[in-house]
Amino acid sequence: MSKNNDELFKNVISHTKEYGFVFPSSEIYDGLSAVYDYGQLGAELKNNIKTYWWKSMVQLNENIVGLDSAIFMHPKIWKASGHVDGFADPMIDNKDSKKRYRADNLIEDKIARYAKDGKTDKANKLQSDMDAALGADNLPALKALIEEHEIVCPVSGTRNWTDVRQFNLMFSTQMGAMAEDSDQVYLRPETAQGIFVNFLNVQKSGRMRIPFGIAQIGKAFRNEVIARQFIMRMREFEQMEMQFFVKPGTEMEWYQHWKEARLKWHLAVGTTPDKYRFHDHVKLAHYANAAVDIEFEFPFGFKEVEGIHSRTDFDLSQHEKFSGKKLQYFDTVENKNYVPYVIETSIGLDRMFLLTLCNAYEEQDLSTDDKQDSRTVLRLHPCLAPVKAAILPLTKKDGLPEKGREIMDALKLDFNLQYDEKDSIGKRYRRQDAIGTPFCITIDHQTLEDNTVTIRHRDSMEQERVSSDKLESIIGNLVSW
Numbered sequence: 200m201s202k203n204n205d206e207l208f209k210n211v212i213s214h215t216k217e218y219g220f221v222f223p224s225s226e227i228y229d230g231l232s233a234v235y236d237y238g239q240l241g242a243e244l245k246n247n248i249k250t251y252w253w254k255s256m257v258q259l260n261e262n263i264v265g266l267d268s269a270i271f272m273h274p275k276i277w278k279a280s281g282h283v284d285g286f287a288d289p290m291i292d293n294k295d296s297k298k299r300y301r302a303d304n305l306i307e308d309k310i311a312r313y314a315k316d317g318k319t320d321k322a323n324k325l326q327s328d329m330d331a332a333l334g335a336d337n338l339p340a341l342k343a344l345i346e347e348h349e350i351v352c353p354v355s356g357t358r359n360w361t362d363v364r365q366f367n368l369m370f371s372t373q374m375g376a377m378a379e380d381s382d383q384v385y386l387r388p389e390t391a392q393g394i395f396v397n398f399l400n401v402q403k404s405g406r407m408r409i410p411f412g413i414a415q416i417g418k419a420f421r422n423e424v425i426a427r428q429f430i431m432r433m434r435e436f437e438q439m440e441m442q443f444f445v446k447p448g449t450e451m452e453w454y455q456h457w458k459e460a461r462l463k464w465h466l467a468v469g470t471t472p473d474k475y476r477f478h479d480h481v482k483l484a485h486y487a488n489a490a491v492d493i494e495f496e497f498p499f500g501f502k503e504v505e506g507i508h509s510r511t512d513f514d515l516s517q518h519e520k521f522s523g524k525k526l527q528y529f530d531t532v533e534n535k536n537y538v539p540y541v542i543e544t545s546i547g548l549d550r551m552f553l554l555t556l557c558n559a560y561e562e563q564d565l566s567t568d569d570k571q572d573s574r575t576v577l578r579l580h581p582c583l584a585p586v587k588a589a590i591l592p593l594t595k596k597d598g599l600p601e602k603g604r605e606i607m608d609a610l611k612l613d614f615n616l617q618y619d620e621k622d623s624i625g626k627r628y629r630r631q632d633a634i635g636t637p638f639c640i641t642i643d644h645q646t647l648e649d650n651t652v653t654i655r656h657r658d659s660m661e662q663e664r665v666s667s668d669k670l671e672s673i674i675g676n677l678v679s680w
Protein backbone atom coordinates (compact mmCIF):
# COMPACT_ATOMS: atom_id res chain seq x y z
CA MET A 200 0.00 0.00 0.00
CA SER A 201 1.52 3.35 -0.97
CA LYS A 202 1.73 6.03 1.69
CA ASN A 203 -1.10 7.95 0.08
CA ASN A 204 -3.47 5.03 -0.08
CA ASP A 205 -2.50 4.01 3.43
CA GLU A 206 -3.40 7.49 4.66
CA LEU A 207 -6.56 7.59 2.59
CA PHE A 208 -7.77 4.31 4.06
CA LYS A 209 -7.03 5.51 7.60
CA ASN A 210 -9.04 8.64 6.86
CA VAL A 211 -11.95 6.56 5.55
CA ILE A 212 -11.93 4.50 8.76
CA SER A 213 -11.89 7.53 11.04
CA HIS A 214 -14.57 9.22 8.93
CA THR A 215 -16.89 6.23 9.37
CA LYS A 216 -16.51 6.47 13.13
CA GLU A 217 -16.76 10.25 13.36
CA TYR A 218 -20.04 10.37 11.44
CA GLY A 219 -21.71 7.26 12.92
CA PHE A 220 -21.29 4.67 10.19
CA VAL A 221 -19.20 2.01 11.98
CA PHE A 222 -18.01 1.61 15.58
CA PRO A 223 -15.76 -1.06 17.07
CA SER A 224 -17.97 -3.52 18.94
CA SER A 225 -18.01 -3.25 22.76
CA GLU A 226 -15.81 -0.18 22.50
CA ILE A 227 -16.15 0.93 26.13
CA TYR A 228 -14.69 -2.47 27.06
CA ASP A 229 -11.79 -1.88 24.64
CA GLY A 230 -13.51 -3.62 21.74
CA LEU A 231 -13.83 -7.18 20.52
CA SER A 232 -11.44 -8.12 17.80
CA ALA A 233 -12.85 -8.30 14.25
CA VAL A 234 -16.38 -7.48 15.40
CA TYR A 235 -18.04 -4.17 14.55
CA ASP A 236 -21.31 -2.32 15.12
CA TYR A 237 -23.08 -0.20 12.54
CA GLY A 238 -24.10 3.23 13.75
CA GLN A 239 -27.05 5.41 12.85
CA LEU A 240 -25.90 6.14 9.30
CA GLY A 241 -24.21 2.79 8.78
CA ALA A 242 -27.46 0.97 9.53
CA GLU A 243 -29.20 3.06 6.85
CA LEU A 244 -26.48 2.52 4.25
CA LYS A 245 -26.40 -1.19 4.96
CA ASN A 246 -30.19 -1.43 4.61
CA ASN A 247 -30.02 0.45 1.31
CA ILE A 248 -27.39 -1.95 -0.05
CA LYS A 249 -29.54 -4.90 1.03
CA THR A 250 -32.61 -3.39 -0.62
CA TYR A 251 -30.68 -2.77 -3.84
CA TRP A 252 -29.53 -6.41 -3.89
CA TRP A 253 -32.91 -7.85 -2.91
CA LYS A 254 -34.81 -5.81 -5.49
CA SER A 255 -32.44 -6.69 -8.28
CA MET A 256 -32.47 -10.39 -7.38
CA VAL A 257 -35.96 -11.15 -6.14
CA GLN A 258 -38.11 -8.36 -7.49
CA LEU A 259 -36.65 -8.11 -10.99
CA ASN A 260 -36.36 -11.86 -11.62
CA GLU A 261 -39.65 -13.68 -11.66
CA ASN A 262 -37.84 -17.00 -11.24
CA ILE A 263 -35.92 -15.98 -8.08
CA VAL A 264 -37.59 -16.05 -4.67
CA GLY A 265 -36.36 -15.10 -1.22
CA LEU A 266 -35.72 -17.12 1.92
CA ASP A 267 -34.87 -16.38 5.55
CA SER A 268 -33.50 -19.56 7.09
CA ALA A 269 -32.30 -19.98 10.68
CA ILE A 270 -28.72 -19.46 11.79
CA PHE A 271 -28.78 -22.69 13.81
CA MET A 272 -29.05 -25.79 11.68
CA HIS A 273 -28.82 -29.51 12.24
CA PRO A 274 -25.13 -30.32 12.94
CA LYS A 275 -25.14 -33.05 10.28
CA ILE A 276 -25.58 -30.34 7.64
CA TRP A 277 -22.03 -29.15 8.25
CA LYS A 278 -20.72 -32.67 8.04
CA ALA A 279 -22.51 -33.12 4.69
CA SER A 280 -21.31 -29.79 3.31
CA GLY A 281 -17.69 -30.60 4.15
CA HIS A 282 -17.31 -27.77 6.68
CA VAL A 283 -16.65 -29.96 9.73
CA ASP A 284 -13.74 -31.70 8.06
CA GLY A 285 -12.52 -29.16 5.56
CA PHE A 286 -13.36 -25.57 6.54
CA ALA A 287 -10.01 -24.77 8.08
CA ASP A 288 -7.08 -22.41 7.68
CA PRO A 289 -3.43 -23.42 8.09
CA MET A 290 -2.15 -21.80 11.26
CA ILE A 291 1.30 -21.39 12.76
CA ASP A 292 2.38 -19.99 16.15
CA ASN A 293 5.50 -18.09 17.02
CA LYS A 294 6.88 -19.56 20.24
CA ASP A 295 8.45 -16.30 21.41
CA SER A 296 5.63 -13.83 20.87
CA LYS A 297 2.91 -16.50 21.39
CA LYS A 298 1.16 -14.94 18.39
CA ARG A 299 -0.78 -17.06 15.94
CA TYR A 300 -0.77 -16.42 12.19
CA ARG A 301 -2.29 -17.86 9.06
CA ALA A 302 0.65 -19.54 7.37
CA ASP A 303 -0.52 -18.44 3.92
CA ASN A 304 -0.83 -14.81 5.08
CA LEU A 305 2.76 -14.82 6.33
CA ILE A 306 3.90 -16.19 2.98
CA GLU A 307 1.74 -13.71 1.04
CA ASP A 308 3.36 -10.84 2.94
CA LYS A 309 6.77 -12.19 1.96
CA ILE A 310 5.66 -12.43 -1.68
CA ALA A 311 4.52 -8.81 -1.52
CA ARG A 312 7.88 -7.83 -0.03
CA TYR A 313 9.79 -9.63 -2.82
CA ALA A 314 7.59 -7.94 -5.43
CA LYS A 315 8.13 -4.53 -3.83
CA ASP A 316 11.90 -5.08 -3.85
CA GLY A 317 11.76 -5.94 -7.57
CA LYS A 318 12.51 -9.65 -6.95
CA THR A 319 9.77 -10.76 -9.33
CA ASP A 320 11.15 -14.24 -10.02
CA LYS A 321 11.39 -15.01 -6.31
CA ALA A 322 7.87 -13.67 -5.76
CA ASN A 323 6.45 -15.81 -8.57
CA LYS A 324 8.28 -18.94 -7.46
CA LEU A 325 7.12 -18.55 -3.86
CA GLN A 326 3.56 -17.93 -5.03
CA SER A 327 3.47 -21.11 -7.10
CA ASP A 328 5.15 -23.16 -4.33
CA MET A 329 2.57 -21.89 -1.86
CA ASP A 330 -0.34 -22.63 -4.26
CA ALA A 331 0.98 -26.16 -4.72
CA ALA A 332 1.31 -26.72 -0.96
CA LEU A 333 -2.18 -25.30 -0.26
CA GLY A 334 -3.68 -27.29 -3.13
CA ALA A 335 -2.29 -30.53 -1.73
CA ASP A 336 -3.10 -29.58 1.90
CA ASN A 337 0.58 -30.17 2.51
CA LEU A 338 1.17 -28.49 5.88
CA PRO A 339 4.84 -29.54 6.28
CA ALA A 340 5.52 -27.99 2.86
CA LEU A 341 4.04 -24.68 4.04
CA LYS A 342 6.26 -24.80 7.13
CA ALA A 343 9.27 -25.57 4.93
CA LEU A 344 8.53 -22.47 2.79
CA ILE A 345 8.35 -20.30 5.92
CA GLU A 346 11.75 -21.62 7.01
CA GLU A 347 13.37 -21.53 3.58
CA HIS A 348 12.35 -17.89 3.05
CA GLU A 349 13.40 -16.92 6.56
CA ILE A 350 10.04 -15.46 7.44
CA VAL A 351 10.09 -13.81 10.86
CA CYS A 352 7.30 -13.09 13.31
CA PRO A 353 6.20 -9.43 12.85
CA VAL A 354 6.02 -9.05 16.66
CA SER A 355 9.06 -10.89 18.06
CA GLY A 356 11.20 -10.74 14.92
CA THR A 357 12.25 -14.37 15.50
CA ARG A 358 11.91 -17.56 13.45
CA ASN A 359 10.96 -19.84 16.34
CA TRP A 360 7.85 -21.41 14.71
CA THR A 361 5.60 -24.32 15.67
CA ASP A 362 4.39 -26.76 13.02
CA VAL A 363 1.54 -25.67 10.75
CA ARG A 364 -1.85 -27.00 11.89
CA GLN A 365 -5.37 -26.81 10.49
CA PHE A 366 -7.69 -24.58 12.49
CA ASN A 367 -11.44 -24.97 11.88
CA LEU A 368 -13.22 -21.67 11.32
CA MET A 369 -16.63 -22.66 12.62
CA PHE A 370 -17.92 -21.38 15.96
CA SER A 371 -19.74 -23.99 17.97
CA THR A 372 -22.06 -23.81 20.94
CA GLN A 373 -24.38 -26.09 22.93
CA MET A 374 -28.08 -26.41 22.27
CA GLY A 375 -30.42 -27.37 25.13
CA ALA A 376 -30.71 -26.07 28.69
CA MET A 377 -29.24 -29.07 30.51
CA ALA A 378 -25.61 -29.92 30.07
CA GLU A 379 -26.47 -33.65 29.75
CA ASP A 380 -29.03 -32.96 27.03
CA SER A 381 -26.86 -30.55 25.20
CA ASP A 382 -25.81 -31.10 21.68
CA GLN A 383 -23.12 -29.30 19.80
CA VAL A 384 -24.40 -26.94 17.11
CA TYR A 385 -22.56 -24.49 14.89
CA LEU A 386 -23.13 -20.87 14.05
CA ARG A 387 -23.46 -21.06 10.27
CA PRO A 388 -20.30 -20.05 8.39
CA GLU A 389 -22.33 -19.31 5.21
CA THR A 390 -25.99 -18.80 4.38
CA ALA A 391 -25.91 -21.13 1.36
CA GLN A 392 -26.64 -24.38 3.21
CA GLY A 393 -29.94 -22.97 4.50
CA ILE A 394 -30.94 -22.61 0.85
CA PHE A 395 -29.88 -26.13 -0.15
CA VAL A 396 -31.73 -27.86 2.64
CA ASN A 397 -34.89 -25.90 1.76
CA PHE A 398 -34.56 -26.54 -1.96
CA LEU A 399 -37.53 -28.93 -2.19
CA ASN A 400 -39.70 -26.96 0.26
CA VAL A 401 -39.41 -23.85 -1.88
CA GLN A 402 -39.59 -25.67 -5.21
CA LYS A 403 -42.77 -27.53 -4.30
CA SER A 404 -44.60 -24.82 -2.31
CA GLY A 405 -43.70 -22.14 -4.87
CA ARG A 406 -44.27 -24.48 -7.86
CA MET A 407 -40.90 -23.38 -9.19
CA ARG A 408 -39.69 -24.61 -12.55
CA ILE A 409 -36.01 -25.01 -13.35
CA PRO A 410 -34.11 -22.77 -13.92
CA PHE A 411 -34.93 -20.89 -10.73
CA GLY A 412 -33.10 -19.26 -7.85
CA ILE A 413 -33.39 -18.81 -4.07
CA ALA A 414 -31.90 -15.69 -2.53
CA GLN A 415 -31.09 -14.98 1.09
CA ILE A 416 -29.46 -12.26 3.17
CA GLY A 417 -28.21 -13.18 6.60
CA LYS A 418 -25.50 -13.36 9.21
CA ALA A 419 -22.59 -15.75 8.95
CA PHE A 420 -19.84 -16.44 11.48
CA ARG A 421 -16.23 -17.44 10.96
CA ASN A 422 -13.55 -17.66 13.60
CA GLU A 423 -11.08 -15.81 11.39
CA VAL A 424 -7.74 -15.91 13.10
CA ILE A 425 -6.39 -12.82 11.51
CA ALA A 426 -8.51 -9.70 11.51
CA ARG A 427 -7.43 -7.53 8.64
CA GLN A 428 -8.40 -4.27 7.02
CA PHE A 429 -11.27 -3.09 9.19
CA ILE A 430 -14.62 -4.63 8.13
CA MET A 431 -13.05 -6.61 5.26
CA ARG A 432 -12.58 -9.70 7.42
CA MET A 433 -14.90 -10.01 10.39
CA ARG A 434 -15.90 -12.81 12.72
CA GLU A 435 -19.59 -11.92 12.46
CA PHE A 436 -20.67 -10.64 9.07
CA GLU A 437 -23.51 -10.71 6.58
CA GLN A 438 -23.78 -12.43 3.23
CA MET A 439 -26.16 -11.93 0.33
CA GLU A 440 -26.28 -15.24 -1.49
CA MET A 441 -28.31 -16.61 -4.37
CA GLN A 442 -28.31 -20.24 -5.47
CA PHE A 443 -29.57 -20.75 -9.02
CA PHE A 444 -30.76 -24.29 -9.81
CA VAL A 445 -30.27 -25.42 -13.40
CA LYS A 446 -30.47 -28.48 -15.61
CA PRO A 447 -27.17 -30.44 -15.60
CA GLY A 448 -25.20 -29.58 -18.72
CA THR A 449 -26.50 -25.97 -18.88
CA GLU A 450 -24.45 -24.72 -15.92
CA MET A 451 -21.70 -23.03 -17.95
CA GLU A 452 -24.23 -20.83 -19.80
CA TRP A 453 -25.72 -19.75 -16.48
CA TYR A 454 -22.30 -19.26 -14.96
CA GLN A 455 -21.50 -16.79 -17.76
CA HIS A 456 -24.89 -15.16 -17.37
CA TRP A 457 -24.45 -14.54 -13.63
CA LYS A 458 -20.88 -13.40 -14.02
CA GLU A 459 -22.00 -10.64 -16.36
CA ALA A 460 -25.20 -9.82 -14.46
CA ARG A 461 -23.37 -9.42 -11.18
CA LEU A 462 -20.72 -7.11 -12.61
CA LYS A 463 -23.50 -4.96 -14.12
CA TRP A 464 -25.11 -4.75 -10.67
CA HIS A 465 -21.87 -3.39 -9.23
CA LEU A 466 -21.36 -0.86 -12.01
CA ALA A 467 -24.95 0.46 -11.86
CA VAL A 468 -24.33 2.26 -8.56
CA GLY A 469 -21.63 4.51 -9.84
CA THR A 470 -18.35 2.60 -9.74
CA THR A 471 -16.14 2.72 -12.80
CA PRO A 472 -15.22 -0.52 -14.64
CA ASP A 473 -11.49 0.06 -14.14
CA LYS A 474 -11.97 -0.45 -10.41
CA TYR A 475 -13.19 -4.00 -10.99
CA ARG A 476 -11.65 -7.17 -12.31
CA PHE A 477 -12.52 -10.85 -12.50
CA HIS A 478 -10.14 -13.29 -10.88
CA ASP A 479 -10.61 -16.86 -12.10
CA HIS A 480 -9.85 -19.55 -9.54
CA VAL A 481 -7.15 -21.85 -10.80
CA LYS A 482 -7.41 -24.14 -7.83
CA LEU A 483 -11.09 -25.10 -7.50
CA ALA A 484 -12.86 -26.03 -4.27
CA HIS A 485 -13.90 -29.68 -4.06
CA TYR A 486 -17.52 -28.82 -4.98
CA ALA A 487 -16.89 -26.51 -7.94
CA ASN A 488 -16.29 -26.95 -11.66
CA ALA A 489 -15.75 -23.22 -12.26
CA ALA A 490 -15.26 -20.26 -9.94
CA VAL A 491 -14.47 -16.59 -10.26
CA ASP A 492 -14.12 -13.71 -7.83
CA ILE A 493 -15.26 -10.19 -8.54
CA GLU A 494 -12.46 -8.06 -7.16
CA PHE A 495 -12.53 -4.34 -6.38
CA GLU A 496 -9.57 -2.04 -6.09
CA PHE A 497 -9.62 -0.99 -2.45
CA PRO A 498 -6.98 1.49 -1.21
CA PHE A 499 -5.01 -1.61 -0.09
CA GLY A 500 -5.25 -3.30 -3.50
CA PHE A 501 -7.60 -5.53 -5.51
CA LYS A 502 -9.58 -7.80 -3.16
CA GLU A 503 -12.53 -10.16 -3.47
CA VAL A 504 -16.00 -8.78 -2.80
CA GLU A 505 -18.08 -11.45 -4.44
CA GLY A 506 -17.68 -15.05 -5.60
CA ILE A 507 -19.52 -16.76 -8.44
CA HIS A 508 -19.24 -20.52 -8.25
CA SER A 509 -20.53 -23.36 -10.35
CA ARG A 510 -21.15 -25.82 -7.49
CA THR A 511 -22.32 -28.78 -9.62
CA ASP A 512 -24.78 -31.08 -7.79
CA PHE A 513 -22.34 -31.45 -4.89
CA ASP A 514 -24.40 -29.89 -2.11
CA LEU A 515 -27.79 -31.39 -2.97
CA SER A 516 -26.23 -34.84 -3.52
CA GLN A 517 -24.40 -34.65 -0.18
CA HIS A 518 -27.62 -33.70 1.61
CA GLU A 519 -29.40 -36.61 -0.11
CA LYS A 520 -26.69 -38.90 1.17
CA PHE A 521 -26.57 -37.60 4.74
CA SER A 522 -30.33 -37.06 5.26
CA GLY A 523 -31.51 -40.10 3.36
CA LYS A 524 -34.16 -37.89 1.65
CA LYS A 525 -34.42 -37.49 -2.11
CA LEU A 526 -33.64 -33.96 -3.25
CA GLN A 527 -34.52 -34.32 -6.91
CA TYR A 528 -36.46 -32.32 -9.40
CA PHE A 529 -38.95 -33.84 -11.79
CA ASP A 530 -38.45 -32.20 -15.17
CA THR A 531 -41.80 -32.37 -16.98
CA VAL A 532 -40.22 -31.47 -20.33
CA GLU A 533 -37.57 -34.18 -20.12
CA ASN A 534 -39.93 -36.48 -18.21
CA LYS A 535 -37.25 -37.49 -15.74
CA ASN A 536 -35.87 -36.85 -12.27
CA TYR A 537 -32.47 -35.32 -11.64
CA VAL A 538 -30.43 -33.52 -8.99
CA PRO A 539 -30.09 -29.96 -10.32
CA TYR A 540 -26.75 -28.22 -10.78
CA VAL A 541 -26.19 -24.94 -8.97
CA ILE A 542 -24.66 -21.58 -9.79
CA GLU A 543 -24.00 -19.51 -6.69
CA THR A 544 -23.49 -15.78 -6.38
CA SER A 545 -22.19 -14.84 -2.94
CA ILE A 546 -21.36 -11.30 -1.86
CA GLY A 547 -20.32 -10.03 1.55
CA LEU A 548 -22.59 -7.19 2.62
CA ASP A 549 -19.92 -5.67 4.86
CA ARG A 550 -17.32 -5.77 2.09
CA MET A 551 -19.82 -4.13 -0.26
CA PHE A 552 -20.38 -1.49 2.42
CA LEU A 553 -16.63 -0.85 2.66
CA LEU A 554 -16.34 -0.79 -1.13
CA THR A 555 -19.17 1.75 -1.34
CA LEU A 556 -17.53 4.02 1.22
CA CYS A 557 -14.02 3.76 -0.27
CA ASN A 558 -15.42 4.49 -3.70
CA ALA A 559 -17.49 7.46 -2.53
CA TYR A 560 -14.96 9.13 -0.20
CA GLU A 561 -13.22 12.21 -1.55
CA GLU A 562 -11.20 14.97 0.03
CA GLN A 563 -11.88 17.76 -2.43
CA ASP A 564 -9.77 20.88 -2.73
CA LEU A 565 -12.03 23.88 -3.36
CA SER A 566 -9.36 26.57 -3.02
CA THR A 567 -9.53 29.64 -5.22
CA ASP A 568 -6.89 32.32 -5.82
CA ASP A 569 -8.23 34.27 -2.84
CA LYS A 570 -8.96 31.60 -0.32
CA GLN A 571 -8.08 28.08 0.78
CA ASP A 572 -11.03 25.75 1.08
CA SER A 573 -11.74 22.05 1.05
CA ARG A 574 -14.48 19.58 1.84
CA THR A 575 -14.85 15.88 2.50
CA VAL A 576 -17.64 14.51 0.40
CA LEU A 577 -19.17 11.05 0.09
CA ARG A 578 -20.27 10.75 -3.52
CA LEU A 579 -22.74 7.98 -2.80
CA HIS A 580 -25.25 6.98 -5.43
CA PRO A 581 -28.49 8.74 -4.31
CA CYS A 582 -30.32 5.43 -3.95
CA LEU A 583 -27.70 4.23 -1.43
CA ALA A 584 -27.28 7.51 0.50
CA PRO A 585 -28.37 7.11 4.17
CA VAL A 586 -30.03 10.55 4.20
CA LYS A 587 -31.77 11.56 1.00
CA ALA A 588 -32.23 15.25 1.76
CA ALA A 589 -31.57 17.78 4.52
CA ILE A 590 -34.12 20.43 5.44
CA LEU A 591 -32.27 23.64 6.32
CA PRO A 592 -34.10 26.83 7.37
CA LEU A 593 -31.74 29.70 6.62
CA THR A 594 -32.34 31.30 10.02
CA LYS A 595 -33.91 30.21 13.29
CA LYS A 596 -36.55 32.95 13.23
CA ASP A 597 -39.27 34.66 11.13
CA GLY A 598 -41.26 31.43 10.78
CA LEU A 599 -38.59 29.67 8.70
CA PRO A 600 -38.18 26.71 11.13
CA GLU A 601 -41.97 26.20 11.12
CA LYS A 602 -42.03 26.22 7.33
CA GLY A 603 -39.10 23.78 7.30
CA ARG A 604 -40.93 21.41 9.64
CA GLU A 605 -44.02 21.60 7.45
CA ILE A 606 -41.98 20.59 4.38
CA MET A 607 -40.24 17.87 6.37
CA ASP A 608 -43.55 16.41 7.58
CA ALA A 609 -44.85 16.24 4.01
CA LEU A 610 -41.80 14.26 2.84
CA LYS A 611 -40.59 12.15 5.74
CA LEU A 612 -42.78 9.16 5.09
CA ASP A 613 -41.17 8.73 1.67
CA PHE A 614 -37.57 9.69 2.36
CA ASN A 615 -35.09 9.53 5.22
CA LEU A 616 -34.48 13.22 5.98
CA GLN A 617 -32.45 15.29 8.42
CA TYR A 618 -33.57 18.61 9.85
CA ASP A 619 -30.77 20.99 10.80
CA GLU A 620 -30.97 24.63 11.89
CA LYS A 621 -27.67 24.94 13.78
CA ASP A 622 -24.61 26.87 12.49
CA SER A 623 -24.10 28.76 9.26
CA ILE A 624 -25.63 27.38 6.09
CA GLY A 625 -22.14 26.72 4.70
CA LYS A 626 -21.23 24.53 7.69
CA ARG A 627 -24.50 22.68 7.39
CA TYR A 628 -23.85 21.98 3.70
CA ARG A 629 -20.42 20.55 4.61
CA ARG A 630 -21.93 18.29 7.27
CA GLN A 631 -24.33 16.88 4.71
CA ASP A 632 -21.55 16.49 2.10
CA ALA A 633 -19.60 14.45 4.64
CA ILE A 634 -22.42 11.93 5.05
CA GLY A 635 -23.28 11.81 1.36
CA THR A 636 -26.69 13.54 1.40
CA PRO A 637 -27.47 14.22 -2.26
CA PHE A 638 -29.75 17.24 -1.70
CA CYS A 639 -29.99 20.14 0.70
CA ILE A 640 -33.29 21.98 0.74
CA THR A 641 -32.98 25.52 2.01
CA ILE A 642 -35.94 27.49 3.28
CA ASP A 643 -35.52 31.28 3.13
CA HIS A 644 -37.70 34.37 3.33
CA GLN A 645 -38.77 34.00 -0.29
CA THR A 646 -40.20 30.58 0.63
CA LEU A 647 -42.75 32.31 2.84
CA GLU A 648 -43.81 34.51 -0.08
CA ASP A 649 -43.95 32.13 -3.05
CA ASN A 650 -43.51 28.63 -1.56
CA THR A 651 -40.24 28.05 -3.44
CA VAL A 652 -37.07 26.56 -1.90
CA THR A 653 -33.54 26.08 -3.13
CA ILE A 654 -32.18 22.62 -3.80
CA ARG A 655 -28.43 22.41 -3.52
CA HIS A 656 -26.85 19.41 -5.25
CA ARG A 657 -24.05 17.65 -3.37
CA ASP A 658 -21.76 16.82 -6.30
CA SER A 659 -21.97 20.00 -8.38
CA MET A 660 -22.77 22.24 -5.38
CA GLU A 661 -25.13 24.03 -7.76
CA GLN A 662 -28.42 25.40 -6.55
CA GLU A 663 -31.78 25.70 -8.22
CA ARG A 664 -35.01 27.27 -7.08
CA VAL A 665 -38.10 25.08 -7.23
CA SER A 666 -41.64 25.07 -5.92
CA SER A 667 -41.85 23.09 -2.70
CA ASP A 668 -44.86 21.22 -4.14
CA LYS A 669 -42.49 19.60 -6.62
CA LEU A 670 -39.97 18.33 -4.03
CA GLU A 671 -41.51 14.91 -3.70
CA SER A 672 -41.31 14.16 -7.41
CA ILE A 673 -37.88 15.80 -7.87
CA ILE A 674 -36.25 13.90 -5.00
CA GLY A 675 -38.22 10.77 -5.84
CA ASN A 676 -36.87 10.76 -9.41
CA LEU A 677 -33.32 11.31 -8.32
CA VAL A 678 -33.15 8.74 -5.54
CA SER A 679 -35.27 6.06 -7.21
CA TRP A 680 -33.84 2.60 -7.87
Ligand code: ATP
Nearest residue numbers: 423431432433436503504505506545546547549550
Ligand atom coordinates in the same frame (compact mmCIF):
# COMPACT_ATOMS: atom_id res chain seq x y z
P1 ATP B 1 -11.77 -14.82 1.60
O1 ATP B 1 -10.95 -15.59 0.58
O2 ATP B 1 -11.62 -13.34 1.51
O3 ATP B 1 -11.65 -15.37 2.99
P2 ATP B 1 -13.86 -16.56 0.89
O4 ATP B 1 -13.45 -16.97 -0.48
O5 ATP B 1 -13.65 -17.47 2.04
O6 ATP B 1 -13.27 -15.10 1.22
P3 ATP B 1 -16.63 -17.04 0.45
O7 ATP B 1 -16.69 -18.21 1.35
O8 ATP B 1 -16.68 -17.27 -1.03
O9 ATP B 1 -15.38 -16.14 0.84
O10 ATP B 1 -17.77 -16.02 0.90
C1 ATP B 1 -18.42 -15.15 -0.01
C2 ATP B 1 -18.25 -13.71 0.35
O11 ATP B 1 -18.48 -13.48 1.73
C3 ATP B 1 -16.85 -13.17 0.10
O12 ATP B 1 -16.70 -12.78 -1.25
C4 ATP B 1 -16.79 -12.00 1.03
O13 ATP B 1 -17.37 -10.84 0.43
C5 ATP B 1 -17.67 -12.40 2.18
N1 ATP B 1 -16.85 -12.83 3.33
C6 ATP B 1 -16.27 -14.04 3.53
N2 ATP B 1 -15.62 -14.06 4.70
C7 ATP B 1 -15.81 -12.85 5.28
C8 ATP B 1 -15.40 -12.27 6.51
N3 ATP B 1 -14.68 -12.95 7.40
N4 ATP B 1 -15.77 -11.00 6.77
C9 ATP B 1 -16.52 -10.30 5.90
N5 ATP B 1 -16.93 -10.79 4.72
C10 ATP B 1 -16.60 -12.05 4.40
